[in-house]
Amino acid sequence: MKLFTGKSLIILIISLVLIVCIGLSVNSGSSVNWIGNIISVPFSSVGKVLSYAGQQIEEGVALFDDVERLRAENKRLNETIDKFNNERTEYLRLKSENDDLKNVLKMRKDFEDFEFIGANVIAKDSGSFFNIFLADKGFTSGINNNMPVITSKGLVGKVTSSQPFSSKIISIIEDGSAASAIVAKTGDLVVVKGDSRFSKDGLCKIEYIPADLDLSQGDVIETSGMGGIYPKGIIIGTVKEVRQGESDLDKYAIIEPAVDLRRLTQVVILRDKASEESGKEDVTAEMELADK
Numbered sequence: 035m036k037l038f039t040g041k042s043l044i045i046l047i048i049s050l051v052l053i054v055c056i057g058l059s060v061n062s063g064s065s066v067n068w069i070g071n072i073i074s075v076p077f078s079s080v081g082k083v084l085s086y087a088g089q090q091i092e093e094g095v096a097l098f099d100d101v102e103r104l105r106a107e108n109k110r111l112n113e114t115i116d117k118f119n120n121e122r123t124e125y126l127r128l129k130s131e132n133d134d135l136k137n138v139l140k141m142r143k144d145f146e147d148f149e150f151i152g153a154n155v156i157a158k159d160s161g162s163f164f165n166i167f168l169a170d171k172g173f174t175s176g177i178n179n180n181m182p183v184i185t186s187k188g189l190v191g192k193v194t195s196s197q198p199f200s201s202k203i204i205s206i207i208e209d210g211s212a213a214s215a216i217v218a219k220t221g222d223l224v225v226v227k228g229d230s231r232f233s234k235d236g237l238c239k240i241e242y243i244p245a246d247l248d249l250s251q252g253d254v255i256e257t258s259g260m261g262g263i264y265p266k267g268i269i270i271g272t273v274k275e276v277r278q279g280e281s282d283l284d285k286y287a288i289i290e291p292a293v294d295l296r297r298l299t300q301v302v303i304l305r306d307k308a309s310e311e312s313g314k315e316d317v318t319a320e321m322e323l324a325d326k
Contacts (some may be wrong), residue, residue: 038314041114044118045096047206050099066075068250070240070282074226075146086313091170091246093171103189103264107225112256120194133186134185134187134300136185136186137186137187138150138152138185138186138302141184144222144267145265145267145304147265147304147306147307147308148182148265148304148305148307149256149304149305149306149307150288150302150303150304151171151175151176151177151302151303151304151305152171152300152301152302152311153169153170153171153177153201153300153302153303154169154170154299154300155167155168155169155170155299155300155301156168156169156170156200157297158298160164161234162234162236163205163233163234163236163295163296164190164205164295164296164298165204165207165208165228165233165295166202166203166204166205167202167205167298168200168201168202168203168209169183169201169301169303170199170200170202171199171201171303172196172197172198172199172200173196173197173198174198174199175207176305177193177196177201177303177305178193178196178305179193179194179195179196179265180192180193180262180302181193181303181304181305181306182260182263182264182265182268182303183203183301183302183304184202184268184293184296184302184304185300185301185302186302187269187292187294188269188271188291188292188293189206189213189268189269189270189281189291189292189293190203190205190206190256190295190301191204191205191211191297192211192263192264193303201303203301205226205228205290205291205295206226206228206238206270207230207232207233207236207237207291207295208233209228209229209233210227210228211228211238212226212227212228212255213224213225213226213227213257213261213263213264213270214258214259214260214261215240215255215256215257215258215270216255216256216257216258217235217247217249217253217254217255218253218254218255218256219254220247220248220255222244222249222262223243223258223279224240224247224249225240225242226238226239226240226250226254226255226270226271226289227239227240227241229241230289235252235287236290236291236295236296237274237288237290237291238271238288238289238291239286239287239288239289240273240286240287240289241253242284242285242286243276243285243286243287249273249276250270250273250276251273251274251275253272254269254271254272255269255270255271255272255273255289256268256269256270256312257270262305265304269292270289270291270292271289271290271291271292271294272289272290273287273288273289273290274287274288274289274290275287275288276288
């Protein structure tokens with residue numbers, strides 16, 4: 035019976051040789067120490083490879099943690115930025131409204147014969163601009179037809195109908211609206227009208243320009259005080275363009291309103307104090323007659 039096969043015997047001999055060499059190499063002064071060095075070379079290389087791989091894995095894990103941390107930090111910063119932008123938008127809105135209010139108060143000196151009634155825009159017709167819209171003050175607040183409507187920037191239009199708690203307002207760009215006006219630099223009389231061709235762009239027009247009228251781009255147009263609706267001196271807008279009509283004598287001008295009718299949120303309705311006092315006197319007279 036054979037104790038070892040040929041292959042097993044070879045493995046046993048190699049193992050014994052390795053054990054002897056390793057034992058000898060422990061002694062640094064041994065002449066066979068070079069054998070241990072030779073044997074240790076591949077094992078050392080494998081160790082370095084494994085060590086490097088482990089280091090890379092640790093760095094990858096650390097990088098992943100950093101990415102997650104940066105994502106969380108980025109999310110927090112974005113939320114802070116969004117909050118800041120919202121607060122800034124609200125601040126600018128309030129500042130704009132406050133500036134408008136201050137300017138309206140300054141206008142009281144120019145229109146001392148009128149009571150200023152503030153109102154909020156609560157509805158509008160379809161379209162990008164405010165051609166026709168609804169304000170939240172009606173005849174219970176003393177609002178009646180044909181009262182001028184303005185902002186701190188200038189003319190908006192007029193009241194066309196009044197309900198108890200709301201008023202319908204037509205702006206100067208609506209087709210069919212009209213206002214007697216003057217060219218501020220010359221005092222020449224003109225008529226500003228709404229026109230469906232231009233209202234979609236938020237514009238209106240001076241329908242007819244006399245041949246001797248010097249009108250050019252940038253000229254300021256104001257209400258003339260004639261016509262019985264709008265007091266004198268309310269800015270309507272500026273001349274955007276002067277156009278030639280079908281004939282040499284037919285010229286008209288495109289007017290850009292001073293008021294931003296696309297972003298209208300608040301208006302001021304002007305009530306004539308004289309009309310208010312007259313109305314009170316009529317009511318008093320009627321009550322006295324009823325008592326008699």
